[in-house]
Amino acid sequence: MKGSIRFSNVRKAFRWRGSRSPHETIKGAFFHRKTRRRRTSREQFVALDGIDLEVTTGEAVALIGPNGSGKSTLLKLIGGILKPTSGTVEVTGRVTALIEVGAGFHPEISGRENVVINGMLLGLGRREIEERMQEIVDFADIGPFIDQPVKIYSSGMYVRLGFAVAVAADPDILLIDEVLAVGDEAFTRRCLDRLARMRQRGVTMVLVSHDLDLVTSFADRALYLDRGGIVTEGPADAVAARYRSDAAGGSRRDDPPQPAREDDDKTRWGNGNVEIDTVELLVGGKRSRLVAGGSPCSLRIRYSVNEPMEDFVFGVAWHRSDGTQVSGHNTDLAGFEPLRLATDGEVCCEYDSLQLAPGEYLVDVAIHARNGLAYDYWCDALKVRVTSEVEWPGVWSPPHRWRSTGPEWRIGDEFRRATSIEHDE
Amino acid sequence: MTVIRILWRHRALIAVLVRRDLDARYRASVLGFFWSLINPLLLLAVYAVVFTYIFNPRFPGGDPYPLFLFSGLLPWLFFSGAVLDGSATLIDNGPLLAKVMCPPELFPAVTVLSHLIHHLLALPVLFLAMVVSSAAGLHSFPWTFPLIVVALVPWLLTTGGAVFAISVLSVHYRDMRDLVGHLLNLLFFSSPIIYSLEGLQVPVILHRILTLNPLASLVTVYRDAAFAGRVSPPQLWLTAFVVGGVSWWLGTRVFAAYRETVVEAV
Numbered sequence: 220m221k222g223s224i225r226f227s228n229v230r231k232a233f234r235w236r237g238s239r240s241p242h243e244t245i246k247g248a249f250f251h252r253k254t255r256r257r258r259t260s261r262e263q264f265v266a267l268d269g270i271d272l273e274v275t276t277g278e279a280v281a282l283i284g285p286n287g288s289g290k291s292t293l294l295k296l297i298g299g300i301l302k303p304t305s306g307t308v309e310v311t312g313r314v315t316a317l318i319e320v321g322a323g324f325h326p327e328i329s330g331r332e333n334v335v336i337n338g339m340l341l342g343l344g345r346r347e348i349e350e351r352m353q354e355i356v357d358f359a360d361i362g363p364f365i366d367q368p369v370k371i372y373s374s375g376m377y378v379r380l381g382f383a384v385a386v387a388a389d390p391d392i393l394l395i396d397e398v399l400a401v402g403d404e405a406f407t408r409r410c411l412d413r414l415a416r417m418r419q420r421g422v423t424m425v426l427v428s429h430d431l432d433l434v435t436s437f438a439d440r441a442l443y444l445d446r447g448g449i450v451t452e453g454p455a456d457a458v459a460a461r462y463r464s465d466a467a468g469g470s471r472r473d474d475p476p477q478p479a480r481e482d483d484d485k486t487r488w489g490n491g492n493v494e495i496d497t498v499e500l501l502v503g504g505k506r507s508r509l510v511a512g513g514s515p516c517s518l519r520i521r522y523s524v525n526e527p528m529e530d531f532v533f534g535v536a537w538h539r540s541d542g543t544q545v546s547g548h549n550t551d552l553a554g555f556e557p558l559r560l561a562t563d564g565e566v567c568c569e570y571d572s573l574q575l576a577p578g579e580y581l582v583d584v585a586i587h588a589r590n591g592l593a594y595d596y597w598c599d600a601l602k603v604r605v606t607s608e609v610e611w612p613g614v615w616s617p618p619h620r621w622r623s624t625g626p627e628w629r630i631g632d633e634f635r636r637a638t639s640i641e642h643d644e
Numbered sequence: 645m646t647v648i649r650i651l652w653r654h655r656a657l658i659a660v661l662v663r664r665d666l667d668a669r670y671r672a673s674v675l676g677f678f679w680s681l682i683n684p685l686l687l688l689a690v691y692a693v694v695f696t697y698i699f700n701p702r703f704p705g706g707d708p709y710p711l712f713l714f715s716g717l718l719p720w721l722f723f724s725g726a727v728l729d730g731s732a733t734l735i736d737n738g739p740l741l742a743k744v745m746c747p748p749e750l751f752p753a754v755t756v757l758s759h760l761i762h763h764l765l766a767l768p769v770l771f772l773a774m775v776v777s778s779a780a781g782l783h784s785f786p787w788t789f790p791l792i793v794v795a796l797v798p799w800l801l802t803t804g805g806a807v808f809a810i811s812v813l814s815v816h817y818r819d820m821r822d823l824v825g826h827l828l829n830l831l832f833f834s835s836p837i838i839y840s841l842e843g844l845q846v847p848v849i850l851h852r853i854l855t856l857n858p859l860a861s862l863v864t865v866y867r868d869a870a871f872a873g874r875v876s877p878p879q880l881w882l883t884a885f886v887v888g889g890v891s892w893w894l895g896t897r898v899f900a901a902y903r904e905t906v907v908e909a910v
Binding site: 233234244295298299300301302314316318323324325326327328332335336337339340341344345 | 737742744746
């Protein structure tokens with residue numbers, strides 16, 4: 220994987236089009252020659268200015284901001300669809316873009332032919348496309364519409380097919396512009412699951428979304444854009460919080476973004492002899508809040524020691540946001556006998572396979588004495604979203620298989636990968 | 645040269661797009677691909693009837709006028725069809741240009757190539773017409789017929805250059821398409837398609853203007869090979885190739901100048 224993006228001092232200006240420009244027609248170009256030179260500055264609309272940005276391989280970055288702030292333009296610059304007016308844009312790796320409801324399709328030709336054309340534009344060979352065609356058709360799940368001209372598609376079908384092509388092209392960088400908002404619930408869930416898996420493989424992602432919950436669960440980092448400039452950037456939840464308060468207040472404050480950590484008495488307590496600094500979920504070696512069900516991952520707890528301790532237990536507890544307990548484990552139960560805790564460091568709890576049903580989970584993390592005296596007890600230290608192609612109910616989602624002898628079945632494409640049926644004769 | 649390189653890199657995609665273009669043209673009809681043969685046949689039949697029985701043009705040499713006209717008209721239809729389609733090609737493919745990274749060069753090239761194939765499919769009809777008319781003793785068979793392939797090279801270059809320029813200009817200037825229509829009309833009548841420059845009895849000035857028309861050499865070279873059965877004089881060949889080269893060079897220059905703003909304007 221090699222998908223990185225670097226912008227330095229990028230500016231993008233557009234010329235006004237339509238009635239504001241006299242140069243839409245040849246006639247106009249001839250008769251407004253003189254005015255043309257004088258009015259160049261007023262005829263321009265600056266969509267982005269002074270943008271510096273660096274996205275490293277495997278990072279997921281969200282772009283947030285009000286409409287017209289330049290998010291989509293930024294995405295198109297990364298995709299090479301637009302060229303910067305000044306400054307430099309360097310992008311390495313294969314980029315696929317899902318911009319403004321689906322990839323670029325030609326309305327007059329069939330979905331299948333569009334897949335071929337799109338795939339080739341994304342750098343796939345004909346044979347590769349043929350090989351992946353079934354996978355694409357399955358994922359899009361639009362039935363016989365695949366052989367119909369794209370112009371008769373509903374916007375949902377359009378997005379389904381666009382998404383299916385873009386992810387099948389095996390990109391190093393995936394650009395996503397609000398497409399998840401268009402599909403139905405089941406499709407959005409499958410998209411999210413696919414994105415989570417791609418992230419785990421190290422695909423770099425840039426996402427434009429107004430869904431701040433999605434932004435905070437999906438992205439490591441966020442950029443808050445307004446009127447063509449970066450207002451602030453940093454950890455996704457901090458930036459999202461800043462944007463939320465700006466949007467609510469309608470004003471711009473220049474105070475630094477507040478970390479979204481809730482330090483009040485109800486969710487965190489303890490004597491402070493040992494303090495938890497950060498709690499992170501690592502998926503495929505990278506920080507994330509999104510994990511595909513059944514994937515390996517780990518929780519990393521970084522702490523600092525204020526008083527050296529000889530009695531200490533590290534523990535984590537998973538629960539649903541409605542309070543349902545899911546699982547709890549600690550070093551004491553695992554048979555770790557404490558000897559000495561004197562230096563700052565980190566403790567990881569690793570899961571070979573996170574067999575949780577899709578949904579949102581909260582993780583409590585604590586460092587306490589064996590008798591329960593809390594040094595630092597942090598409730599809801601981390602919010603994790605588990606994705607899955609199928610909406611399994613409950614909290615436990617073990618890999619499983621149905622065996623049957625009597626009944627006859629038909630399995631929808633959508634479920635074929637997630638379930639397997641063995642039919643014994 | 646960069647244009648050629650881009651086109652070569654995407655040759656597989658161009659093949660797919662050209663195929664799609666041709667499919668779209670013929671699929672809707674019951675007769676399918678045979679439509680490409682029927683179209684020129686119909687045209688030929690109409691000319692044969694109209695110019696043999698209705699109008700009887702004064703024409704030197706006593707050669708069958710319908711065949712003369714047909715052999716001049718075929719390359720012209722290639723040129724004018726491609727140029728007309730070229731003025732819409734980038735706009736029609738706007739969704740691809742605006743949402744996928746897609747070199748805009750592809751679309752004018754596809755337009756030209758699909759019209760070229762269209763033209764090549766009409767050649768058997770032209771060939772057959774020559775065979776039939778020479779068998780009937782109306783006309784001696786033009787043994788120079790294979791030279792059409794060489795005569796098509798300047799046509800291809802000229803058409804390519806024109807389509808590149810017009811495709812990109814019509815994105816930026818929306819009245820380009822209308823203008824192209826008028827210009828094509830003018831060009832049609834000032835090119836020696838329905839008449840021949842040889843033995844043309846017109847005022848000297850008009851004759852001079854007509855010879856200055858860059859397409860004149862192309863039409864003549866093509867028709868000499870396809871119909872008259874003679875090899876055009878070298879200077880005429882040279883002129884045709886120079887016209888082709890200049891058109892290609894100019895067209896790709898214009899394209900390059902406007903290329904970067906195509907996506908914004910589409």
